[in-house]
Amino acid sequence: MSTLPELNRVHQADALAFCRSLPDASIDLVMTSPPYWGLRDYKAQGQIGLEDMAAYIDRLVEIFREARRALKPDGSFYLNLGDTYAGSGYAAETSNGRRAPLPRKCLAGIPWRVALRLIDDGWILRNNLVWHKPNGAPHSAQDRFCVKHEDLFFFVKQQRYYFDLNAVREPYKPSTVKRIKRILEAKTEFDPARHKNDASGSRKHQSPYQIMINTAKRYEKTGILGKNPGTVWPVSTSGFRGNHFATYPEALCRRPILASCPPGGVVLDPFSGSGTTGRAALRLGRSFLGCDLNAEYVEMANQRLREVIP
Ligand SMILES: C[S@@+](CC[C@H](N)C(=O)[O-])C[C@H]1O[C@@H](n2cnc3c(N)ncnc32)[C@H](O)[C@@H]1O
Incomplete structure (x- = not known):
């Protein structure tokens, strides 16, 4: 029977290998943002995101299957994913793995393709939350609307699970x-x-x-008063000055952690990047476990975690 790796730090590892190494039913909450399909080169051998679309989805499903095994029966999983336009960025070079390739300029629909595959794989989808970015960057496109949101899927493992609505009432x-x-x-x-x-x-x-x-x-x-926050979450992107280009704001992690991880519980992020999920978890009195493939990010994340370790 394996034991949990050292808590409150990011380990340098591949997400699949790391999740495989975790004991059964040892994690309270998984919150993560994997590389988006065809968008960035993270300069690490074995990175996810530059394979064809079908292979990309297969890899994510396999990683999150292992994460589900490591999740406690009453645990939850929040997945943040952005979409990609076929023919843009690395998706221009990356075949999308379909017999009839997507036409250039077509939104690939990656977040929902992944979410539906995760449901087929055994996850229960509880909410499709919309992360609305009120300060989202403008885009030069003149023939479509500027994208100001990303998806945040809330999954659970079984019908009854830990959820503290009172902790996040508005x-x-x-x-x-x-x-x-x-x-x-x-x-x-x-x-x-x-x-x-x-x-x-x-x-x-x-x-x-x-x-x-x-x-x-x-x-x-x-004496508890306040409303359910609903499914559209306006959270401004925060300018991160470190050497990482795809961070999400700490504020986005607050509600999932407060509502879906009991105080003192363990939060896992298998694509930790600069360690944002970990910082939010530690600040909110939870423990954290993370991994990332890129050694530079791992060092940066651990430095950022040390700043907030109580
Ligand atoms: C979107 S970023 C995560 C950013 C993070 N949420 C933050 O706020 O800093 C995705 C991360 O996944 C990492 N990554 C890519 N392929 C990986 C793999 N196979 N295993 C583990 N990490 C990987 C990249 O190095 C990158 O840091």
């Missing part, structure tokens, strides 16, 4: 808080007759009215 508008307080003062009870008239007509889902009453009751009992 403040309500003052008018909603007032309404909730009024409901409590009036001691309003849930009225099934009103629920029947709910426009959604759905019996399975609570009506907005019932949700409001339940929210008021929860507030009365626990």
